[in-house]
Amino acid sequence: xxxxxxxxxxxxxxxxxxxxxxxxLKDSIEISxxxxxxxxxxxxxxxxxxxxxxxxxxxxxxxTLGVIIPEIVHHFFTTVIGGVEKVANEKGYNVIxxxxxxxxxxxxxxxxxxxxxxxxxxxxSVAKETQQKKDYHHIxxxxxxxxxxxxxxxxxxxxxxxxxxxxxxxxxxTATNHLLSIGCKKIAILTTVDYISVGKLRTNGYxxxxxxxxxxxxxxxxxxxxxxxxxxxxxxxFLKNKDIDGVFAVNExxxxxxxxxxxKEGINIPxxxxxxxxxxxxxxxxxxxxxxxxxxxxxxxxxxxxKLLIEKLESEDTTTEEYRTVIIDTSLVERESTKKTRKx
Amino acid sequence: xxxxxxxxxxxxxxxxxxxxxxxxLKDSIEISxxxxxxxxxxxxxxxxxxxxxxxxxxxxxxxTLGVIIPEIVHHFFTTVIGGVEKVANEKGYNVIxxxxxxxxxxxxxxxxxxxxxxxxxxxxSVAKETQQKKDYHHIxxxxxxxxxxxxxxxxxxxxxxxxxxxxxxxxxxTATNHLLSIGCKKIAILTTVDYISVGKLRTNGYxxxxxxxxxxxxxxxxxxxxxxxxxxxxxxxFLKNKDIDGVFAVNExxxxxxxxxxxKEGINIPxxxxxxxxxxxxxxxxxxxxxxxxxxxxxxxxxxxxKLLIEKLESEDTTTEEYRTVIIDTSLVERESTKKTRKx
DNA sequence: AATACTTACGAAAACGTTTGCGTGTTAAAA
DNA sequence: TTTTAACACGCAAACGTTTTCGTAAGTATT
Numbered sequence: 001x002x003x004x005x006x007x008x009x010x011x012x013x014x015x016x017x018x019x020x021x022x023x024x025l026k027d028s029i030e031i032s033x034x035x036x037x038x039x040x041x042x043x044x045x046x047x048x049x050x051x052x053x054x055x056x057x058x059x060x061x062x063x064t065l066g067v068i069i070p071e072i073v074h075h076f077f078t079t080v081i082g083g084v085e086k087v088a089n090e091k092g093y094n095v096i097x098x099x100x101x102x103x104x105x106x107x108x109x110x111x112x113x114x115x116x117x118x119x120x121x122x123x124x125s126v127a128k129e130t131q132q133k134k135d136y137h138h139i140x141x142x143x144x145x146x147x148x149x150x151x152x153x154x155x156x157x158x159x160x161x162x163x164x165x166x167x168x169x170x171x172x173x174t175a176t177n178h179l180l181s182i183g184c185k186k187i188a189i190l191t192t193v194d195y196i197s198v199g200k201l202r203t204n205g206y207x208x209x210x211x212x213x214x215x216x217x218x219x220x221x222x223x224x225x226x227x228x229x230x231x232x233x234x235x236x237x238f239l240k241n242k243d244i245d246g247v248f249a250v251n252e253x254x255x256x257x258x259x260x261x262x263x264k265e266g267i268n269i270p271x272x273x274x275x276x277x278x279x280x281x282x283x284x285x286x287x288x289x290x291x292x293x294x295x296x297x298x299x300x301x302x303x304x305x306x307k308l309l310i311e312k313l314e315s316e317d318t319t320t321e322e323y324r325t326v327i328i329d330t331s332l333v334e335r336e337s338t339k340k341t342r343k344x
Numbered sequence: 345x346x347x348x349x350x351x352x353x354x355x356x357x358x359x360x361x362x363x364x365x366x367x368x369l370k371d372s373i374e375i376s377x378x379x380x381x382x383x384x385x386x387x388x389x390x391x392x393x394x395x396x397x398x399x400x401x402x403x404x405x406x407x408t409l410g411v412i413i414p415e416i417v418h419h420f421f422t423t424v425i426g427g428v429e430k431v432a433n434e435k436g437y438n439v440i441x442x443x444x445x446x447x448x449x450x451x452x453x454x455x456x457x458x459x460x461x462x463x464x465x466x467x468x469s470v471a472k473e474t475q476q477k478k479d480y481h482h483i484x485x486x487x488x489x490x491x492x493x494x495x496x497x498x499x500x501x502x503x504x505x506x507x508x509x510x511x512x513x514x515x516x517x518t519a520t521n522h523l524l525s526i527g528c529k530k531i532a533i534l535t536t537v538d539y540i541s542v543g544k545l546r547t548n549g550y551x552x553x554x555x556x557x558x559x560x561x562x563x564x565x566x567x568x569x570x571x572x573x574x575x576x577x578x579x580x581x582f583l584k585n586k587d588i589d590g591v592f593a594v595n596e597x598x599x600x601x602x603x604x605x606x607x608k609e610g611i612n613i614p615x616x617x618x619x620x621x622x623x624x625x626x627x628x629x630x631x632x633x634x635x636x637x638x639x640x641x642x643x644x645x646x647x648x649x650x651k652l653l654i655e656k657l658e659s660e661d662t663t664t665e666e667y668r669t670v671i672i673d674t675s676l677v678e679r680e681s682t683k684k685t686r687k688x
Numbered sequence: 689a690a691t692a693c694t695t696a697c698g699a700a701a702a703c704g705t706t707t708g709c710g711t712g713t714t715a716a717a718a
Numbered sequence: 719t720t721t722t723a724a725c726a727c728g729c730a731a732a733c734g735t736t737t738t739c740g741t742a743a744g745t746a747t748t
Contacts, residue, residue, distance in 0.1 A: 022736060029695095031697075053461035053735095055461075055736085056703090058737095078417040085442070095440075096441070114438075283626055287632075363707075364728070367727090375726065376726055376727085397705095401704080401733045
């Protein structure tokens with residue numbers, strides 16, 4: 001088993017010093033052409049690759065981006081990661097992904113692990129538990145150590161850092177507006193409990209849209225779901241015999257579940273009830289009927305986040321603290337779960 | 345902006361040597377109780393965390409597992425990652441995930457990057473392109489440098505290393521058998537082109553099942569799909585007016601697409617045609633009708649792979665080369681897309 | 689022949705750890 | 719009082735790089 005080859009090995013073999021080898025490999029004019037060629041040939045032959053760890057230590061930067069997300073088995077988040085990877089690779093950065101599994105403790109552990117030398121900066125979306133506890137010491141800690149953090153999607157308002165978000169309220173408003181514009185009057189919303197920031201914002205958008213149409217808020221039409229894993233029963237109970245003609249769901253799962261339970265009761269989608277979801281994932285696309293939904297452009301989020309982070313990392317330590325919040329436009333993807341717009 | 349604190353800082357502040365600090369933090373009896381306490385208090389106050397990079401360099405191991413997968417936006421692969429992360433974290437390992445995007449070049453780049461110091465070993469499933477090119481030099485190279493590699497799902501038979509697979513042929517045979525057992529006689533298969541190893545294996549399983557029932561192979565019933573992104577048209581053309589009563593699809597997308605085009609033609613599932621898919625993902629679960637499918641137990645694969653890799657990493661360099669191939673059992677998840685078994 | 693440049697290379701420090709070994713101080717034993 | 723042992727700590731090397739600086743030899747200039 002051939003060992004990994006180092007500068008030292010090459011140096012010994014060629015009977016020159018380590019520094020000569022290093023310089024030769026970088027084509028330094030300090031070294032004679034003859035020696036340079038010899039060294040390079042040897043290095044190539046033995047497939048020499050500089051050791052990243054040693055470089056990181058020396059340069060005090062790792063050229064890797066730490067990504068912390070709440071779930072790894074999740075279409076939206078992986079889309080974002082795709083975007084991050086894309087620009088990271090373009091710019092010669094590595095990406096380390098850790099999932100917190102929505103656990104506060106694991107988020108802290110992962111962050112500390114990555115912060116102690118493994119990554120130069122962070123792209124993150126916080127865990128549910130973190131949002132509940134409102135304990136952000138780990139994030140503040142790493143920021144105060146000079147490591148930039150870019151938050152996306154599930155962000156923390158109180159934290160001063162770069163942020164990439166969509167206008168959740170506006171997206172929800174657009175979605176609800178669409179339902180209203182095709183003639184829906186009695187629109188239910190399937191949302192999450194309030195401590196999930198995006199859930200709350202989307203609920204606000206829904207309410208705003210209603211208000212603009214002079215429709216009063218009716219709590220009978222609002223379902224806040226805590227236990228996502230058992231949402232089917234909750235949604236079924238909620239929707240049963242309810243006099244509605246539209247449903248806005250704050251995520252994909254709620255949307256298809258609604259479609260499912262309504263279909264089961266013989267209600268036709270979209271003729272009897274129109275449905276709009278949030279997040280343009282696999283389910284929305286392939287479900288029958290395919291779902292009209294608000295696309296969050298996850299990949300773009302990832303790209304922007306990575307760009308922002310790398311920019312920050314490479315700006316020569318200007319201590320000019322300046323933080324940006326970029327808002328990615330959502331777009332409504334119209335499909336079969338809503339009636340066609342009448343007027344056009 | 346407080347800088348990251350190092351042993352040197354502590355040493356200077358407390359007017360002792362770096363080695364004393366290091367030893368004190370490890371509670372070495374070489375250091376007086378008094379000093380130990382002072383150092384530890386100080387370290388705690390300033391939240392000292394040893395620098396991973398320096399440790400990696402010193403110990404010549406990173407305590408990091410490199411994971412390379414063909415796609416990151418993919419339910420099955422993320423499930424596997426979930427399993428890997430789980431046991432890695434339990435055992436104090438970090439995980440770096442890179443996606444090759446099914447590109448050979450990117451796979452090579454990622455592997456070399458991780459191999460040059462960032463990871464101690466690999467868990468990987470190779471890119472489509474790699475399977476086509478049959479160029480495995482990068483994998484062989486890293487193995488010959490003493491870094492263990494565990495392959496899963498899309499493995500390379502020619503490579504001598506640990507492997508975690510499912511018995512694709514057997515899973516496919518079980519699936520086809522199930523169709524046969526509920527009375528299907530004319531079973532089509534929707535599969536991939538042959539260079540995708542799992543596709544080929546699953547096709548073999550399908551044929552074996554048919555053979556056992558004395559049904560001759562009929563190429564009219566076999567569709568090999570190259571362009572996954574445009575499979576709908578291909579499947580639609582293939583299925584149109586075909587006299588079949590069962591479909592076996594080698595992945596989720598083919599299965600739902602089949603269900604979709606059949607439904608559109610007014611064919612009832614499962615009464616007219618039963619469908620069995622492969623991979624138990626979101627789609628199979630939530631589609632209407634929900635799909636009977638072969639579950640690959642991705643998380644378990646990930647767990648086993650991580651365990652195997654860590655074992656290898658921690659076995660004291662016994663040069664006793666010994667490689668294992670573990671076969672994870674598949675299971676058939678019966679849902680609505682197949683008729684109920686008659687006999688019981 | 690004396691001086692001044694080139695040329696081509698090596699030594700050493702630095703990044704942050706850990707650890708074996710050496711050593712000065714003090715206290716105990718002879 | 720001298721020898722010995724225990725104690726508490728520092729030195730230095732090592733991991734693999736890069737880079738600044740120093741310098742020996744050779745070449746060119748006067």
